[in-house]
Amino acid sequence: MKTLILYYSESGKSEVVAKTLSSQLFGDLIRIKDLKVRKGFKSKLTSSIDAFRESKTEISPSKIDLKDYDLIYIGTPVWASKPTPAIITAIDKFDFRRKEIILFATMRISGGEKAIKRMEDKLQSRGARVTNSFIIKTQNKNTSNITGDTLDLIESLNLK
Numbered sequence: 472m473k474t475l476i477l478y479y480s481e482s483g484k485s486e487v488v489a490k491t492l493s494s495q496l497f498g499d500l501i502r503i504k505d506l507k508v509r510k511g512f513k514s515k516l517t518s519s520i521d522a523f524r525e526s527k528t529e530i531s532p533s534k535i536d537l538k539d540y541d542l543i544y545i546g547t548p549v550w551a552s553k554p555t556p557a558i559i560t561a562i563d564k565f566d567f568r569r570k571e572i573i574l575f576a577t578m579r580i581s582g583g584e585k586a587i588k589r590m591e592d593k594l595q596s597r598g599a600r601v602t603n604s605f606i607i608k609t610q611n612k613n614t615s616n617i618t619g620d621t622l623d624l625i626e627s628l629n630l631k
């Protein structure tokens with residue numbers, strides 16, 4: 472069974488989770504980039520509004536061939552209690568039909584359940600099967616804390 476970890480990460484925390492999953496589960500990694508500039512305080516507001524409205528964005532890569540993958544992890548930071556625009560766009564753009572999906576979200580404090588539910592609803596209406604999900608709180612955590620949390624979840628959710 473071939474595994475892919477597909478993720479977006481703005482400031483690197485979701486990337487720590489994605490890389491830990493990849494090394495533990497021997498999965499391929501694809502980082503989705505958002506081509507809209509999302510730096511600085513003003514951008515944070517715009518990004519929250521974009522996420523809240525589920526605005527689409529330009530992403531790279533714009534095409535991914537998923538046919539070799541049976542299990543796909545999709546990960547995102549939580550923005551305004553929603554998935555990021557890059558991940559909303561990826562879910563609409565790529566063909567997840569009949570794939571098994573495990574979702575993950577990172578957040579500072581709250582909104583993860585809502586973001587996961589939104590991704591789950593979108594994926595299920597597109598014919599994917601969401602079989603598991605998890606949320607990691609990143610506030611005041613460094614790389615090794617986030618790696619440790621991810622390793623604990625791999626163990627407790629029996630993802631290996």
Ligand SMILES: Cc1cc2nc3c(=O)[nH]c(=O)nc-3n(C[C@H](O)[C@H](O)[C@H](O)COP(=O)(O)O)c2cc1C
Nearest residue numbers: 480481482483484485548549550551552579580581
């Ligand atoms: C635009 C924006 C909106 C955010 N909204 C939320 C939120 O609603 N709830 C929350 O707990 N954290 C929120 N955060 C914090 C991020 O979800 C959190 O820091 C996440 O772990 C960052 O992941 P990354 O480093 O992979 O980008 C927000 C961050 C940004 C930049």
